[in-house]
Amino acid sequence: xIVQQIxxxxxxxxxVTVPPxxxxxxxxxxxxxxxxGTVVVSQDGxxxxxxxxxxxxxxEVSRNGNVCLIAPVEAIMTADVKxxxxxxTSEHVLEQMTHGRFRHMPVVESGHLVGLISIGDVxxxxxxxxxxxxxxxxxxxxxx
Numbered sequence: 001x002i003v004q005q006i007x008x009x010x011x012x013x014x015x016v017t018v019p020p021x022x023x024x025x026x027x028x029x030x031x032x033x034x035x036x037g038t039v040v041v042s043q044d045g046x047x048x049x050x051x052x053x054x055x056x057x058x059x060e061v062s063r064n065g066n067v068c069l070i071a072p073v074e075a076i077m078t079a080d081v082k083x084x085x086x087x088x089t090s091e092h093v094l095e096q097m098t099h100g101r102f103r104h105m106p107v108v109e110s111g112h113l114v115g116l117i118s119i120g121d122v123x124x125x126x127x128x129x130x131x132x133x134x135x136x137x138x139x140x141x142x143x144x
Contacts, residue, residue: 003093003107004086006125007115015106015116017042018073020049025069028057037118038104041077046112050077053104083108086115090122097122 017040018027027039031054041050052073060068060076068076083106084093093105097119107115 001090001125001129003084003088003117006090006117006121007107009125010121015040015113017045019043020072020074022073024057024071024073024076027052027073040106040113041073042113048081048106048113050074050079051081052077081106085109090125093117094122
């Protein structure tokens with residue numbers, strides 16, 4: 001399965017982005033309201049400057065207390081963002097996520113942000129594929 005297929009299976013709410021300079025507390029509020037685990041930092045919604053996850057916010061609060069909540073998001077974001085392309089395989093994405101110990105990966109085509117997939121999206125797609133294979137094999141065995 002490739003990333004493009006996984007993106008098509010997702011409910012398309014688009015990628016949530018915030019501009020640099022946004023307070024960490026506002027980012028946390030967006031995540032809580034939208035029930036999402038990450039936001040992409042981008043000036044224009046197309047070019048990625050960084051990414052911030054719930055884990056990043058919790059780690060920063062643990063290190064520096066609630067004073068970090070008034071800091072700009074770029075103070076805690078991951079600037080070296082690992083991305084994938086639409087034609088990358090789900091196995092490649094899972095390997096990258098597992099090796100890097102992160103759960104969200106922006107999808108980039110021609111230098112522009114086109115989507116975001118989570119490890120949950122990839123697992124869900126794999127389970128659907130396994131179910132389809134199982135049903136096909138059962139059909140072959142039963143003579144359908």
